[in-house]
Amino acid sequence: MQRLLAPDGCPWDREQTLESIRKYVVEEACEVVDAIDNGDMAELREELGDLLLQVVFVGELARAKGAFGPDDVVAAITDKLVRRHPHVFGDLTIEGEGAAERVLDNWERIKAGERKDKPERRGVLDTVPRGLPALVRAQRIGEKARRVGFDWPDAEGPRAKVDEELGEFDRAVKDGNSDEIEAELGDALYAIVNVARHHGVDAEAALRRTMRKFETRFAHVEKRVDEEHGGFAEKGKLPLEVLDAYWDEAKRAER
Numbered sequence: 125m126q127r128l129l130a131p132d133g134c135p136w137d138r139e140q141t142l143e144s145i146r147k148y149v150v151e152e153a154c155e156v157v158d159a160i161d162n163g164d165m166a167e168l169r170e171e172l173g174d175l176l177l178q179v180v181f182v183g184e185l186a187r188a189k190g191a192f193g194p195d196d197v198v199a200a201i202t203d204k205l206v207r208r209h210p211h212v213f214g215d216l217t218i219e220g221e222g223a224a225e226r227v228l229d230n231w232e233r234i235k236a237g238e239r240k241d242k243p244e245r246r247g248v249l250d251t252v253p254r255g256l257p258a259l260v261r262a263q264r265i266g267e268k269a270r271r272v273g274f275d276w277p278d279a280e281g282p283r284a285k286v287d288e289e290l291g292e293f294d295r296a297v298k299d300g301n302s303d304e305i306e307a308e309l310g311d312a313l314y315a316i317v318n319v320a321r322h323h324g325v326d327a328e329a330a331l332r333r334t335m336r337k338f339e340t341r342f343a344h345v346e347k348r349v350d351e352e353h354g355g356f357a358e359k360g361k362l363p364l365e366v367l368d369a370y371w372d373e374a375k376r377a378e379r
Contacts, residue, residue: 125177125184125194142185149178150255161332208234232271248272259328262317270321282318289315344374 128137152175159168183194208231210216218226239246248271252264269275276282289312296304320327348370349356356362 125180129184129188137181140181140185142182145178145181145185149175149182152178157332161336207238210234229271257328258313259317259331262314263321263327266318266321276318276322279319279322282315282322285315286312286319341371341374341378344377345370348373 125137128134131138152171156168156171156175159171179197180194183192183197187193206213211218211227211230216230218230235251239251248268249265252261252268254261256264266275289308293305293308293312296308317327320330345367346356349362349367353362
């Protein structure tokens with residue numbers, strides 16, 4: 125990367141900034157997630173390399189500003205891992221039933237102590253990146269709030285909240301208030317994320333799984349439309365009952 129960013133290096137690389145490279149960090153991270161979902165280890169290896177490149181690239185851009193380099197990034201995360209695992213690298217003992225949960229609680233206590241040492245103290249939720257996908261961020265916010273005791277004791281609370289919020293959504297729809305419709309739908313989605321969290325389900329992964337299923341079934345529908353009707357464009361909009369029949373074929377094929 126240093127060679128690419130040298131005065132006689134790559135013209136494209138040399139034009140990049142922290143701001144311009146940001147989108148590639150997100151893109152490569154998403155491709156790693158896709159590789160994990162696909163269960164393709166060769167693809168995963170390749171995508172992890174692409175993501176690692178972004179870490180090195182950003183580190184070298186920061187080095188050029190006199191801030192830090194990739195080696196400093198590695199040193200910092202190594203120090204953090206040692207500091208936040210006193211039960212592995214220190215004298216603290218955490219074992220037995222519920223050990224993993226106690227490890228997380230201790231991690232948050234250590235993290236909170238680190239924040240106190242900084243000039244500007246950050247709030248409990250300030251460490252959840254705003255750039256995360258909404259479902260991921262919602263679940264992380266719920267987890268953070270739970271760590272300080274602000275949560276329902278079990279899944280019944282958020283499940284009842286889903287019904288409550290959907291009722292408010294229905295009233296907003298009846299009133300025809302678009303701003304309220306958006307607000308109440310957001311409340312209902314957040315309640316569903318909390319239900320997922322209490323059941324140990326990753327809401328983002330659950331939705332991604334459903335979308336993969338939808339894509340597979342819709343691909344079958346599209347194939348059947350091509351076979352029987354020459355494609356969507358040829359016939360315009362086909363009757364819904366025809367498309368539903370093809371959809372049901374796809375569902376039967378899965379079974």
